Amino acid sequence: MTVKYIIPIVLIVIWIGGLYELITSATTEHLIIILSLTILSLIASLIFTKLSARTDSWLNADERIIE
Structure with a gap:
């Protein structure tokens, strides 16, 4: 459980530490690239989240559960 x-929590701390170090030591060009990749990743995530299921049967969870 722990x-x-x-x-x-450990992964988030490591991730934030890495981002902080990257931002403080990066040049302007690196920051623009990082910002562009972050925006593209967020947009792609939002698009895939908002896409509807291809078939109505996918929405029925009982058909997807393997017993």
Whole structure:
């Protein structure tokens, strides 16, 4: 149970530390590239989240569950 909470917290701390170091030591060109990639990733995530299912049967979870 503790692994469920500890691993995400550790990963978030490492990620934020890496971003902080990257931002403080990066040049303007690097920051523009990082910002562009971040925006593209967020837009792609939003598009894939908003896409509807191809078939109505996909919305029925009972058909997807393997027993």
